[in-house]
Amino acid sequence: MFEDITVSNGSGMNGNGARVPVAPRPAIEFRNVDLAFDDQVILSDVSFCVGRGETRFVLGGSGTGKSTVIKLILGLIKPDAGKIFVEGEDITEFDDVELMRIRKKIGMVFQEGALFDSLSVYENVAYRLHEAGVDEDEVEHEVRRMLQFVDLEDAIDKMPIELSGGMRRRVGIARALVGDPNIVLFDEPTAGLDPPTARTICELAIKLRDIEDVSSIFVTHEMNNLDYISSEYAVIDREGKVQYEFAGETYCLLNTKVMMLLKGDIWFTGRGEELKASQDNYIRKFINGK
Amino acid sequence: MNPLKHFLLELQEVTGLLWRVLKGLRKRPRYFAEMIQQMDQVGVGSLGIVVLTGFFTGGVLILQAYPTLQYYGAQSNAGQGVATSLIRELGPVLTALMVAGRVGSSISAELGSMVVSQQIEAMRALGTSPARKLVTPRLVALLVCLPLLTIAADFFGLLGGGIVANQIYGLDTNVYISSVRTGTDINALITGVIKPIFFGLIIGLVSCHKGLTTKGGTVGVGVSTTQAVVISSICIIISDFFLSKVLQSLMGTTLF
Incomplete structure (x- = not known):
């Protein structure tokens, strides 16, 4: 092992009070x-x-x-x-x-994405920001930035049920990255x-x-x-x-x-x-x- | 696990859930939008079935009781009998059972599906307490809406009884209304509103607890939904007896 x-x-600090790396x-x-x-x-x-x-x-x-x-x-x-x-x-x-x-x-990416079914892609990615009461303009800017990062900006208004398995996971990654963990x-x-x-x-x-x-x-x-x-x-x-x-x-x-x-x-x-x-x-x- | 130990463990978990909900009420965010949305689903959504249940229960009460009352020459008291049984017992219990069937199952299935698809874990991972975000709005909606739905069921029950008494047995409407007023004292009204508050608490806690402790995938969702309805219904019927006894002791007995 x-x-x-x-x-x-x-x-x-070492025992003599001197700085050490x-x-x-x-x-x-x-x-x-x-x-x-x-x-x-x-x-x-x-x-x-x-x-x-x-x-x-x-x-x-x-x-x-x-x-x-x-x-x-x-x-x-x-x-x-x-x-x-x-x-x-x-x-x-x-x-x-x-x-x-x-x-x-901490950002967490789940096996199947674990997106909230009742929320759109935008609302899923914005979840943390909405919970924190962030201004909507700022929320939209951040959501678009994260969806650009995972190359899914076009899916912003879709519901999770409309996404493929890979897209769901990418949205899951975008959601996990909000707030720059x-x-x-x-x-x-x-x-x-x-x-x-x-x-x-x-x-x-x-x-x-x-x-x-x-x-x-x-x-x-x-x-x-x-x-x-x-x-x-x-x-x-x-x-x-x-x-x-x-x-x-x-x-x-x-x-x-x-x-x-x-x-x-x-x-x-x-x-x-x-x-x-x-x-x-x-x-x-x-x-x-x- | 032996049944007593299992029961005590479940009771502990349900009490823990209630404690987390109460603690969460003191802090922001309070999820008012979710509460309103749940009130719409629980209250407005259940109004139709509750009105129908009340209407036909009031009707059948008169249908069955009128001939006996007539035999004793007490048909003018028909409204009093319907009012007392509906407002004190049948209104709250039947409304609660209907809501347990419609709303309790839906809450348990929704939360159970969220558990098996890891949405509850995702919610925790995103820094949100499911007790505050999901349980509190549903519980508040039930506590607010169930007494209101009971009042609606009582009203339409009395209306149904009146229509049957008048149309089938030819009882004068004024006699019926006067008799209903005699049977509707303040104690009956208070009893009829206090009971649904307890029943709402039972439906909310049992359904949310069963949903959030779902195990075993989609089959587990079915199991927890069935358990939520069965346990809520049994708890409503058993607690109704004890509530009636306590309220009777506090506010005096009925006229009958």
């Missing part, structure tokens, strides 16, 4: 988290950190606790033991009011999509990581998601358009890591290349399907 490196929350505060940190439902262990002593601007893949088969990680970060369920930090704040003992404040800093959580965003649409969703995740400097957790069991996101990066060309280019290994080392869960434990942590080179039986089976 592999150990994850924990980023320190150092005070910035401080490691940046991680966006998300799990410290010795345990969780079980009745007799079924979901997570056992799980510790990991997601740094600022980092994309953390959470891989694993069905029922290995991938989506549970996301629910724990949002405070939708509480761990039995251990601590969870979001931008340095320990959310483990937070009450509903404090959790609502934390949730407003520093953290975005993806819960199997490409499940059930055709390869070109899945690729579009991955491009959005790359764009968020490289252009918006967003920290994200990307829960998936699809290896091609990992291939795209850990091997390419986004840049803005001279005409202001986003281009995707293949990266070298050093680039991927910086901002994309993979974590694999099995039976409540972190089975693997490292880079995508390391995962593919691993000779571990479970990992080989997960990658090759046999």
Whole structure:
């Protein structure tokens, strides 16, 4: 098994009172988290950190606790033991009011988009702003900006029922990005999509990581998601358009890591290349399907 | 899980939901627009079935009771009997049962569908409390509209009774109205308005709780909808007995 490196929350002062370099505060940190439902262990002593601007893949088969990680970060369920930090704040003992404040800093993209059926695309994307009582002109400007980001401005007046699966997820991403959250959580965003649409969703995740400097957790069991996101990066060309280019290994080392869960434990942590080179039986089976 | 433990657990969850709703009422946003929208759906939307139920219940009461009253020479008291039974008991209970069937099922199905399609989780993730955004407006709408719907059912019940008494049995309209006024004392009116407030609370809490705790996909939505209607209806009928007893003790017995 592999150990994850924990980023320190150092005070910035050494014993003599002199300033020392401080490691940046991680966006998300799990410290010795345990969780079980009745007799079924979901997570056992799980510790990991997601740094600022980092994309953390959470891989694993069905029922290995991938989506549970996301629910724990949002405070939708509480761990039995251990601590969870979001931008340095320990959310483990937070009450509903404090959790609502934390949730407003996080964007969440659900598996099927989870759009509100009774609201139009505009109202779905504007949901957070309407709740906050923001002026309608400002709301419209922000909604259009977000829909441009996911390339769906034409669908602004449509109802969710009129959208395809891929469009629903892109609207879900636009809704998650309103308010420019520093953290975005993806819960199997490409499940059930055709390869070109899945690729579009991955491009959005790359764009968020490289252009918006967003920290994200990307829960998936699809290896091609990992291939795209850990091997390419986004840049803005001279005409202001986003281009995707293949990266070298050093680039991927910086901002994309993979974590694999099995039976409540972190089975693997490292880079995508390391995962593919691993000779571990479970990992080989997960990658090759046999 | 044994049934008593299960019941106590459900009761705890429903009480917790009510507590979150009450706590949420103190803070902004208060979702007035949603409340008005729900009042339209609960109140205006249920008016037709409630009026029909009241009208024909009043009619059938006279239809069945008049011959017996006539046998004892007490047919002039027919209106009094309809007024007392309708305003104190049948109006509130039948209205609540109709609303439990129509609105309770709809609330449970809507919230249940939102649960299985992850919309409730999305709402939480977007920093909104589903108790405040979804439960409070529905509960407030039921608390406001059910007493009003009951009054409508009572009125049309008395009207139905009057039409049957006059058209089928030839009872003079003035005699009927005078008899109704004798049976309509202030205690009966207060009882008839207090009961629907409790029934509204039962329908709202049970339906919202069942909807929000839906498990098992679309099949689960069906199960929670059925449970919401059945449990609401049973709770209405059982609580009606105890409410009647308490209100009787507080305000005195009926004339009969």
